Amino acid sequence: MSDIWEGLRAAAWLLISFDADLWEITLRSLRVTLTALLIACVIAMPLGALLVLRRFWARRFVIALLNSLMGLPPVVVGLIVYLMLSRSGPFGVLNLLFTPTAMVIAQVIIITPLIASITHQALRELWSEYHDLLISLNTSIFQRVRTLLWDGRRTLLTAALAGFGRAIGEVGAIMVVGGNIDNATRVLTTAIALETGKGDFAMALGLGMVLIGLAVTVNLAIHWLTGTERAGRW
Amino acid sequence: MSDIWEGLRAAAWLLISFDADLWEITLRSLRVTLTALLIACVIAMPLGALLVLRRFWARRFVIALLNSLMGLPPVVVGLIVYLMLSRSGPFGVLNLLFTPTAMVIAQVIIITPLIASITHQALRELWSEYHDLLISLNTSIFQRVRTLLWDGRRTLLTAALAGFGRAIGEVGAIMVVGGNIDNATRVLTTAIALETGKGDFAMALGLGMVLIGLAVTVNLAIHWLTGTERAGRW
Amino acid sequence: DDMKLAVTTSFHNSGLSDILLPALTEDTGIEVQLLVVGTGQALRLGEAGDVDAILVHSRAAEEAFVEAGYSTARREIMYNDFILVGPLADPAQAGQATSIRDALWAISGGTAPFVSRGDDSGTHKRELNLWDTAGMNPVNADWYRATGSGMGAALNTAAGMGAYILTDRASWLNFGNKDGLMVIFEGDEALFNQYAYLKVSPELHDHVQAMTAARLEAWLVSDRAAELIDGYEIDGQKLFTFNAVR
Amino acid sequence: MVTSILPLRLDRAFVKRRGKMLAGPVDLDLTGDGVTILMGPNGAGKTTLLRMMHGIERLSGGTVTWAADEETARAAQSFVFQTPVIMRRSVLENLMYPLRLTGVAKAAARKRAEDACAMIGLAGQEGQRATRLSGGEKQKLALARALIRDPQVLFLDEPCANLDGASTREIETLLQAAAGRGTGIIMSTHSIGQAKRLARDMLFMNRGRLIEHSPADVFFTSATTPEARAFLNGDILE
Amino acid sequence: MVTSILPLRLDRAFVKRRGKMLAGPVDLDLTGDGVTILMGPNGAGKTTLLRMMHGIERLSGGTVTWAADEETARAAQSFVFQTPVIMRRSVLENLMYPLRLTGVAKAAARKRAEDACAMIGLAGQEGQRATRLSGGEKQKLALARALIRDPQVLFLDEPCANLDGASTREIETLLQAAAGRGTGIIMSTHSIGQAKRLARDMLFMNRGRLIEHSPADVFFTSATTPEARAFLNGDILE
Numbered sequence A, B: 001m002s003d004i005w006e007g008l009r010a011a012a013w014l015l016i017s018f019d020a021d022l023w024e025i026t027l028r029s030l031r032v033t034l035t036a037l038l039i040a041c042v043i044a045m046p047l048g049a050l051l052v053l054r055r056f057w058a059r060r061f062v063i064a065l066l067n068s069l070m071g072l073p074p075v076v077v078g079l080i081v082y083l084m085l086s087r088s089g090p091f092g093v094l095n096l097l098f099t100p101t102a103m104v105i106a107q108v109i110i111i112t113p114l115i116a117s118i119t120h121q122a123l124r125e126l127w128s129e130y131h132d133l134l135i136s137l138n139t140s141i142f143q144r145v146r147t148l149l150w151d152g153r154r155t156l157l158t159a160a161l162a163g164f165g166r167a168i169g170e171v172g173a174i175m176v177v178g179g180n181i182d183n184a185t186r187v188l189t190t191a192i193a194l195e196t197g198k199g200d201f202a203m204a205l206g207l208g209m210v211l212i213g214l215a216v217t218v219n220l221a222i223h224w225l226t227g228t229e230r231a232g233r234w
Numbered sequence C: 001d002d003m004k005l006a007v008t009t010s011f012h013n014s015g016l017s018d019i020l021l022p023a024l025t026e027d028t029g030i031e032v033q034l035l036v037v038g039t040g041q042a043l044r045l046g047e048a049g050d051v052d053a054i055l056v057h058s059r060a061a062e063e064a065f066v067e068a069g070y071s072t073a074r075r076e077i078m079y080n081d082f083i084l085v086g087p088l089a090d091p092a093q094a095g096q097a098t099s100i101r102d103a104l105w106a107i108s109g110g111t112a113p114f115v116s117r118g119d120d121s122g123t124h125k126r127e128l129n130l131w132d133t134a135g136m137n138p139v140n141a142d143w144y145r146a147t148g149s150g151m152g153a154a155l156n157t158a159a160g161m162g163a164y165i166l167t168d169r170a171s172w173l174n175f176g177n178k179d180g181l182m183v184i185f186e187g188d189e190a191l192f193n194q195y196a197y198l199k200v201s202p203e204l205h206d207h208v209q210a211m212t213a214a215r216l217e218a219w220l221v222s223d224r225a226a227e228l229i230d231g232y233e234i235d236g237q238k239l240f241t242f243n244a245v246r
Numbered sequence D, E: 001m002v003t004s005i006l007p008l009r010l011d012r013a014f015v016k017r018r019g020k021m022l023a024g025p026v027d028l029d030l031t032g033d034g035v036t037i038l039m040g041p042n043g044a045g046k047t048t049l050l051r052m053m054h055g056i057e058r059l060s061g062g063t064v065t066w067a068a069d070e071e072t073a074r075a076a077q078s079f080v081f082q083t084p085v086i087m088r089r090s091v092l093e094n095l096m097y098p099l100r101l102t103g104v105a106k107a108a109a110r111k112r113a114e115d116a117c118a119m120i121g122l123a124g125q126e127g128q129r130a131t132r133l134s135g136g137e138k139q140k141l142a143l144a145r146a147l148i149r150d151p152q153v154l155f156l157d158e159p160c161a162n163l164d165g166a167s168t169r170e171i172e173t174l175l176q177a178a179a180g181r182g183t184g185i186i187m188s189t190h191s192i193g194q195a196k197r198l199a200r201d202m203l204f205m206n207r208g209r210l211i212e213h214s215p216a217d218v219f220f221t222s223a224t225t226p227e228a229r230a231f232l233n234g235d236i237l238e
């Protein structure tokens, strides 16, 4: 118990003292996560919309697969990305291993299925509402995707936030591909894992609280900016 | 690259040889995850529904908080649960640390916000459809929750599957509270982390593939049982 | 100059790297990026050419690494020692033992659990080796808990369970969660723990920073390094002893 | 009936959204015996007024009070919405739902739902998904669901808009029977013929304001406001 | 107009769901000049038939063919649904949507949408969320949105169900003007008065079957089937 209080104290102290290292790894956490989130959204949201729109034969299988891929164990993703980017791997020449880029790649793989699944689920209702109209208006598949994504943007927020949450708190994969190198690829979660390993629970908890605080801030900011809960149905 | 092939070979071999250890940790993974999922659904789904139904002052904040908690770093959760359950912690007398129960507790904490958030999002549309009728019929809040959860059960599937995915692939928290003890708390993900640490990537990948296969099987089974994609709108 | 060095958790957790690396940069301008991983993983990173050098403590594995041509030579740098840590009450009375062998015998009575790393790390291999020399095979005993995790995590587990555990002194001294644990047994010669430095051979991977790795090696065996290593203390205890052959 | 929840009184009640007055302020006493018909052009605020009375539209000011306490009053009303709200269940389950809410046993609820189903001509379609019904069938289903609890006061918002001639007449008969048994019926419609056939009292709205409240015979022969007269002529109101 | 997509021919087209014949089999040739009105009791299959013609209901058998190729034919039709599909956008954006799809520039689309808005009496409500419109306003919006692309063929499924008398008359004028310009109009309604005012040809359905197809004057004076005669009398059809 006392550790938890000490954790709070450590968090407060880290923030008050404006610790430069903390600042750096926090920014890196944010940068990696937001980059990954952006890329994943660009891939996953149209994909989720397409799965709502298209009724091809393997559709059900693809959906089940996406849902399963939500359970991709991060360590395995990390490992596969590692093997791909490793010097003896096929993309070794790109020299991406142990860089933030590698971490972004792993994150994208991890959160894309999650975002696509939630998008798919969120847009199903909207599509059943719009179905007749959009077919009647003779829209192209591209126009349909755009319309669904635009008119459903508020409901897609949860998808993006779930992706953000999963990415910002993730440690298994980015530990493997990033290597938790000080000043290069250390982010909040890997720092927490490091402190936990050292048995320095107060510091680990302190960093954890900074991380949670960061997530809360980002979420509140987004909610406030988009005004989701103010504006009723839209 | 060759590691990936070897991983596939290892997976095949593990399965064919019907490895007793593999069998045991796979079953444990499933048992822990499904228990956690069940508990989390029982907590999170009514909670998500309530957040749709009730317009209390802190609602927006609670929603933003839930969304942020989706980003709870597993390691931190693990740490807090560890501190609570450890001998010197408040629940030390229960002697739960390093048991599957402790792992279930950590999992529940991790996936409850995720499931509640997706539930909230999924039921918003349904509530805006049913709102007038259910208010007009003078339903109690309890009846409303029940109706939404029942009539929205198909859309809640994604919430449950996302929770399942997150839980089955999670490693950070259950490593801390479970300790990855052979024959007691070792599950697929912790075994994968162990093999990775040992540098036995082929084995790690093999186990990872077993895990993915497991997730796919569970998902396909659920999709098939519920027939989500067959039956149109419901 | 940048180079990547894979080290074991125990080395990093000792805190010595925080002393050595700034001095290194100051003297040579080399910026070392540390990858803190398990021994097995460190060796794999070296084999794949993803790091330029490794610093580990697992003699047999290191020799196999050199044998297979991944490195040209193994350079011993320093040593510290393993210690036996356990609950304050010492229910097995292992503290009264005169040798590690006797201590292990006492523990094998099963009055309290014993936590093993169980992850094929240098520490784990040494532990198995100690049981072996003591003539026991406890792996299937119910008091023997193989955790399959890093040094810190295993220590946390031992603290949580009130168990005995074999650890290296550096990790122990730097460990923050000592609640309920103390050093039970130390000082046996069998607990000697040698660290060695291995440059990854540029024969197999032409992109490795062989020059920088060589300069690092030269620095590690220098007087400056020797001084820093021998002078590193925590709570008044010396952690490492420099023993490189120059 | 135990205690009557009528009369209904509105006291300077109004609904404003984004600075626009949707309906009101309205002062009104409804004794509620017989059928009261609410008319007015599109967008006049009829739906809004009915919802205010029923208590599902948040008031921006004023009060709506029934002769009974809140709980009793709420339990004794039903509402048929302009766009029927159809639950994602079978036709039969839609009809059983209000009964099951009040604790009617499953078997009894099923029996009554089956009767209601036959009443609206959907016998044989009990098991169909209600969301797949035709437009008119949905309206009839919503009506039957509103009637099944035997409310004291029944609000109807253009309940016959999508019905064929025969169904409209059947529904009218049904409503008149209910009114005869003492149910207060408050209903909006665009059909002047239907209003003439059913109404005992008339309400007329334009641009959010309730500008006429008079017995039906008076309204149709000598409406006092020029707007009402123009409306009855089929002219466009500005 | 470039090429006419009419006539429309249905050849033994039918829709069956879960073993139930919802509409058809229908054999039909529609030359489509003037207004064709489709009548029939609730659940007769009118909506289903209109959707089959428009090509948004999956056929279980038979064919529906236009005089032009698929792509041209699809682009030249509009449909006003029984329950209007309102996009979650502002009124103006709802009207601009079909134009923007075909690549009309934003400014031009906005201008035309504003004109359409005024035409249906929603001037001043351009910025309002369309989902918040009243029932009648939604119907008018859907109609204006269907007309804005100037289709060759316009399907309307009970477009005046929720409209007041004046709006109904306005819409009828609008539709007659369109028909005069050569637009083919196929429309279902429950109002015999409206059918008499507009129809040049009449279709009559019962229980999924198209049982009458005749010029309006013939239909209203001397319908051949007993069902149609009973329907015009307001009797219940079994």
Ligand SMILES: Nc1ncnc2c1ncn2[C@@H]1O[C@H](COP(=O)(O)OP(=O)(O)OP(=O)(O)O)[C@@H](O)[C@H]1O
Residues within 6 Å of the ligand: D017, D018, D020, D022, D040, D041, D042, D043, D044, D045, D046, D047, D048, D049, D082, E125, E128, E132, E133, E134, E135, E136, E137, E162
């Ligand atoms: N949230 C809102 N913001 C602005 N205007 C609104 C809002 N909700 C409704 N309105 C407007 O209020 C007016 C009254 O709506 P109401 O639904 O009560 O009309 P009505 O008399 O029932 O019309 P109809 O006969 O077409 O059903 C309409 O013009 C509608 O556009």
Ligand SMILES: Nc1ncnc2c1ncn2[C@@H]1O[C@H](COP(=O)(O)OP(=O)(O)OP(=O)(O)O)[C@@H](O)[C@H]1O
Residues within 6 Å of the ligand: D128, D132, D133, D134, D135, D136, D137, D162, E017, E018, E020, E022, E040, E041, E042, E043, E044, E045, E046, E047, E048, E049, E082
């Ligand atoms: N998927 C379905 N399964 C079974 N029956 C269906 C299905 N879809 C529609 N129906 C039934 O088909 C019949 C025809 O429906 P349709 O909507 O075409 O009728 P309609 O003539 O437009 O009626 P209304 O005048 O009420 O709008 C209805 O009885 C309806 O319940």
Ligand SMILES: [Mg+2]
Residues within 6 Å of the ligand: D046, D047, D048, D082, D157, E134, E135, E136
């Ligand atoms: Mg209305």
Ligand SMILES: [Mg+2]
Residues within 6 Å of the ligand: D134, D135, D136, E046, E047, E048, E082, E157
């Ligand atoms: Mg219809």
